[in-house]
Amino acid sequence: MTSKKVIELFYDVVSPYSWLGFEVMCRYRTVWNIELKLRPTFLGGVMQGSGNKPPGLVPNKFLYMTKDLNRLSEYFNVPMRSPSDPFEAMFQKGSLNAMRFVTAVQEKGKGGDEQVERVSRELWRRIWYEDKDITEPASLSEAGIKAGLSDSEIKELLELSNSKEIKNKLKSSTQNALDYGAFGFPLVVCHLNGKPEMFFGSDRFEVMAHCIGEKWLGPLPDKPAAKL
Amino acid sequence: MTSKKVIELFYDVVSPYSWLGFEVMCRYRTVWNIELKLRPTFLGGVMQGSGNKPPGLVPNKFLYMTKDLNRLSEYFNVPMRSPSDPFEAMFQKGSLNAMRFVTAVQEKGKGGDEQVERVSRELWRRIWYEDKDITEPASLSEAGIKAGLSDSEIKELLELSNSKEIKNKLKSSTQNALDYGAFGFPLVVCHLNGKPEMFFGSDRFEVMAHCIGEKWLGPLPDKPAAKL
Numbered sequence: 001m002t003s004k005k006v007i008e009l010f011y012d013v014v015s016p017y018s019w020l021g022f023e024v025m026c027r028y029r030t031v032w033n034i035e036l037k038l039r040p041t042f043l044g045g046v047m048q049g050s051g052n053k054p055p056g057l058v059p060n061k062f063l064y065m066t067k068d069l070n071r072l073s074e075y076f077n078v079p080m081r082s083p084s085d086p087f088e089a090m091f092q093k094g095s096l097n098a099m100r101f102v103t104a105v106q107e108k109g110k111g112g113d114e115q116v117e118r119v120s121r122e123l124w125r126r127i128w129y130e131d132k133d134i135t136e137p138a139s140l141s142e143a144g145i146k147a148g149l150s151d152s153e154i155k156e157l158l159e160l161s162n163s164k165e166i167k168n169k170l171k172s173s174t175q176n177a178l179d180y181g182a183f184g185f186p187l188v189v190c191h192l193n194g195k196p197e198m199f200f201g202s203d204r205f206e207v208m209a210h211c212i213g214e215k216w217l218g219p220l221p222d223k224p225a226a227k228l
Numbered sequence: 229m230t231s232k233k234v235i236e237l238f239y240d241v242v243s244p245y246s247w248l249g250f251e252v253m254c255r256y257r258t259v260w261n262i263e264l265k266l267r268p269t270f271l272g273g274v275m276q277g278s279g280n281k282p283p284g285l286v287p288n289k290f291l292y293m294t295k296d297l298n299r300l301s302e303y304f305n306v307p308m309r310s311p312s313d314p315f316e317a318m319f320q321k322g323s324l325n326a327m328r329f330v331t332a333v334q335e336k337g338k339g340g341d342e343q344v345e346r347v348s349r350e351l352w353r354r355i356w357y358e359d360k361d362i363t364e365p366a367s368l369s370e371a372g373i374k375a376g377l378s379d380s381e382i383k384e385l386l387e388l389s390n391s392k393e394i395k396n397k398l399k400s401s402t403q404n405a406l407d408y409g410a411f412g413f414p415l416v417v418c419h420l421n422g423k424p425e426m427f428f429g430s431d432r433f434e435v436m437a438h439c440i441g442e443k444w445l446g447p448l449p450d451k452p453a454a455k456l
Contacts, residue, residue: 050288053281060278060411064428075435183288200292203431206446207303218434 004035005212010177010187012043013102013123013134014095016069016080021186021202022124023078026117026225028205032214038113040102040120043185044094045174050183056086072202077221083131097161098123098134101144103170104160109153117225118147232263233440238405238415240271241330241351241362242323244297244308249414249430250352251306254345255451256433260442266341268330268348271413272322273402278411284314300430305449311359325389326351326362329372331398332388337381346375 009025011018022038029036047054056062066082073080083089102120109115122143126132133139137158144154160166180189180198188199190212199208209216237253239246250266257264275282284290294310301308311317330348337343350371354360361367365386372382388394408417408426416427418440427436437444 050286052286052289058278058280058411060406060409061280063409064411064426067426068428068432071435071439075438178288181288181291183286183292198292198295200296201431203429204296206434207299210303211299 004033006037006191007034007212008037008039008189008191010039010041010173010180010182010189011120011185012041012095013098013120013127014090015043015185016082016124016128017202018043018186019080019124019128020072020076020078021188022120023076023225024202024205024219025188027220027223028214031217031220031223032209032212034212034214036113038106038116038120039173039177040099040106040116040170041173041177041185042096042099042170044096045171046177046182046184049174049178052183054091056090075221076202076219079125080128081131083127089127089131093133093135095134097136098140100161100166100170101140101157103173104157104163104166105144105149107166107169108157108160109149115147115149119143119149121225122146232261234265234419235262235440236265236267236417236419238267238269238401238408238410238417239348239413240269240323241326241348241355242318243271243413244352244356245430246271246414247308247352247356248300248304248306249416250348251304252430252433252447253416255448256442259445259448259451260437260440262440262442264341266334266344266348267401267405268327268334268344268398269401269405269413270324270327270398272324273399274405274410274412277402277406280411282319283412284318303449304430304447307353308356309359311355317355317359321361321363323362325364326368328389328394328398329368329385331401332385332391332394333372333377335394335397336385336388337377343375343377347371347377350374 007025009022011022025036056065069080069082102116102123105119106116123134126139126143127134140158141154144157177187180187180196184200186202188208190197190208192212197211206216235253237250239250253264284293297308330344330351333347334344351362354367354371355362368386369382372385405415408415408424412428414430416436418425418436420440425439434444
């Protein structure tokens with residue numbers, strides 16, 4: 001349908017606020033007249049490219065974020081728990097391998113964004129619920145299996161993840177986000193009459209709905225993620 | 229009524245997001261079963277005390293904030309325009325004198341928080357709509373007159389603003405905010421069964437309503453600020 005408004009969602013599985021934005025946008029895909037395009041991107045590159053600093057480095061902000069995420073997790077019905085060592089998980093280990101893997105899934109996987117959605121969700125669940133690694137090939141394999149990929153598909157995707165093609169594709173996506181004005185994630189870009197409208201964070205859905213001429217009905221906590 | 233939930237709103241008139249939060253909380257004062265306590269505070273002290281940096285220092289964030297404020301201003305129906313030189317207005321000139329004046333109004337003014345509300349709104353309107361100064365005594369006087377204060381009241385309040393008593397009261401309010409975990413404004417503290425629940429920013433009203441057992445009806449753009 002040509003009348004559907006195209007909405008791009010830039011995200012990284014290392015970012016818990018991205019998870020909230022991802023689930024809400026996946027739920028609204030069948031509620032609003034939109035075409036959702038998932039844009040797996042590398043948050044580390046966006047922070048470096050924009051000169052932004054992680055909010056968790058200010059102690060009061062870190063304490064607040066923990067509390068805020070607990071409340072939002074319940075309200076949005078996205079099961080979430082902080083990793084036991086958030087600094088190690090987010091900044092030392094990071095998400096470069098994970099986002100290259102998701103990029104490979106998007107490039108070569110079957111079923112278009114459906115696999116990207118499932119794999120991304122499993123990676124978020126690992127880091128932001130099960131306190132598990134998302135950097136090692138074995139970790140990415142486990143997430144892939146839970147997302148319904150076969151062993152042979154995973155093997156191929158892991159190899160592809162290290163290719164120049166995929167590294168460049170992730171870099172290009174990160175540059176796209178920076179060009180839109182990103183300084184963190186999630187970033188939702190709504191294309192309205194050929195003009196992009198950017199929304200940062202997981203707390204602008206009400207205003208976003210107003211901008212695209214749709215209605216915000218709250219986070220729809222009982223609605224399962226829609227199939228593509 | 230003893231059953232009213234006490235809600236404290238920490239704010240500074242230099243902060244545009246505080247203005248949005250202030251107007252929304254003033255509108256909901258007669259919609260939710262709450263007792264709203266206005267807490268004029270000095271944002272500069274909170275930023276310094278928490279080690280936080282102003283978001284506008286990251287170029288992409290600054291550009292986004294300008295766009296975001298335009299959209300929110302329209303959606304919330306709070307008329308707002310950026311000062312011609314936001315950095316000068318916010319960081320070089322700042323709000324210390326203005327917040328001391330508001331503190332003096334709260335300490336000695338008649339009518340309790342009603343005058344505080346009016347004077348705060350006039351100061352916001354000066355800096356965030358009319359691109360006018362809020363640091364000079366003449367500027368504070370003009371805001372006071374528009375807020376309905378008499379010449380003699382204003383003269384007394386300007387003198388009081390420079391007293392040790394008022395300087396200490398503002399310091400103490402700033403320390404209160406830091407003790408609650410502030411790293412910026414607005415900060416809304418909901419007192420629920422003797423336990424404080426903190427909400428930072430002007431984008432958590434929906435979750436706040438959920439926490440205090442009330443209903444979020446949107447920003448109520450047509451509702452004028454309620455009288456106390």
